Amino acid sequence: MHRTADSETSLRIALQKDGRLTDKTINLLEGIGLQFDNYKRSLMLKCRNFDVELLLIRDDDIPEYVQDGVCDLGFVGANVTAEMGADVTTLRGLEYGMCRLSLAAKKDGIIKTVSDFEGKTIATSYPNLTRKYLEGKGISSKVVTISGAVEIAPRLEVADAVCDLVSTGNTLRANGLEEIETIFESETELIRTNKDLSPGKKKLIEKFLVRIDGHQQAGRSRYIMMNASEENVDEIKDIIPSLKSPTVMPLAEKNMVAIHTVIPIDEFWEVMEQLKSAGASGIVILPIESMIV
Numbered sequence: 335m336h337r338t339a340d341s342e343t344s345l346r347i348a349l350q351k352d353g354r355l356t357d358k359t360i361n362l363l364e365g366i367g368l369q370f371d372n373y374k375r376s377l378m379l380k381c382r383n384f385d386v387e388l389l390l391i392r393d394d395d396i397p398e399y400v401q402d403g404v405c406d407l408g409f410v411g412a413n414v415t416a417e418m419g420a421d422v423t424t425l426r427g428l429e430y431g432m433c434r435l436s437l438a439a440k441k442d443g444i445i446k447t448v449s450d451f452e453g454k455t456i457a458t459s460y461p462n463l464t465r466k467y468l469e470g471k472g473i474s475s476k477v478v479t480i481s482g483a484v485e486i487a488p489r490l491e492v493a494d495a496v497c498d499l500v501s502t503g504n505t506l507r508a509n510g511l512e513e514i515e516t517i518f519e520s521e522t523e524l525i526r527t528n529k530d531l532s533p534g535k536k537k538l539i540e541k542f543l544v545r546i547d548g549h550q551q552a553g554r555s556r557y558i559m560m561n562a563s564e565e566n567v568d569e570i571k572d573i574i575p576s577l578k579s580p581t582v583m584p585l586a587e588k589n590m591v592a593i594h595t596v597i598p599i600d601e602f603w604e605v606m607e608q609l610k611s612a613g614a615s616g617i618v619i620l621p622i623e624s625m626i627v
């Protein structure tokens with residue numbers, strides 16, 4: 335594809351047009367301050383306030399477009415990039431679109447462990463990952479490529495087993511299948527072309543990553559406010575390891591202070607009961623939009 339002159343400075347980013355990752359990716363881009371018009375109706379969208387244009391395509395096409403330099407960056411499941419064997423660089427894992435690629439077979443059937451796949455027929459949309467995994471284990475199976483609804487292949491007797499994406503396991507269960515072995519763990523990734531980019535584009539990617547990192551870190555953290563009596567402040571600081579220098583402000587009530595801090599939310603829930611026992615009260619938890627450290 336021919337790139338125009340302004341493509342030297344404007345970043346072109348690929349994302350899934352219509353699927354599981356679309357809304358989450360758009361939410362992420364909006365969360366880092368990028369503004370777009372209605373993305374449901376366009377294949378190509380210019381960002382109004384950042385030098386970025388979005389290309390909305392099928393997810394299977396994203397790794398190749400990024401590999402070939404048609405797009406500079408792409409948001410796509412690691413499962414798709416690995417299956418294509420695309421020559422790209424993963425810049426960030428994005429903690430959404432979490433799923434695994436697993437071998438599965440009929441519940442209560444004869445396939446119980448991975449070695450039972452020897453000589454069996456396996457239906458999958460991921461033939462390369464499946465073959466590679468089985469070859470690595472020294473197992474020879476027949477891999478049949480199916481582009482969708484893989485889970486019904488055993489019932490149709492097209493295959494003995496499947497290798498498919500799993501998240502809750504509901505799809506497998508609904509089709510009388512059980513998971514035997516995970517062969518690949520996946521999440522949505524931000525990938526970058528390995529083609530050489532202009533200095534302007536490299537700078538834009540740096541700016542883009544600062545925003546993504548700030549957004550990711552903010553998503554894992556909360557602004558916490560609580561009240562306590564002055565003599566409990568040290569004990570409270572000891573309970574939260576990352577609470578090294580919180581803001582401590584006097585309250586109108588004598589000997590009482592307000593403690594404000596930012597901490598990882600997982601850490602907060604671990605110690606919440608302990609904080610209450612140590613005298614913390616009126617605990618308020620607020621979301622953070624972005625964090626630049």
Ligand SMILES: Nc1ncnc2c1ncn2[C@@H]1O[C@H](COP(=O)(O)OP(=O)(O)OP(=O)(O)O)[C@@H](O)[C@H]1O
Pocket residue numbers: 350351352353354355391392393394410411412413414431432433499500501502520521522
């Ligand atoms: N059940 C799931 N839970 C979480 N993430 C998933 C799940 N299934 C798939 N994904 C992730 O979302 C990506 C997109 O899934 P989707 O089902 O929308 O793809 P698709 O049908 O191949 O879409 P397209 O039309 O773009 O080719 C997958 O490649 C995977 O990374």
Ligand SMILES: O=P(O)(O)OC[C@H]1O[C@H](OP(=O)(O)OP(=O)(O)O)[C@H](O)[C@@H]1O
Pocket residue numbers: 354482483485498499500501502503504505506
């Ligand atoms: O373990 P579960 O939570 O049931 O998720 C697994 C299912 O999710 C994906 O399909 P999706 O729902 O995206 O539909 P698709 O088959 O049309 O792509 C995947 O292909 C599985 O079929």
Ligand SMILES: [Mg+2]
Pocket residue numbers: 392393394
């Ligand atoms: Mg696809």
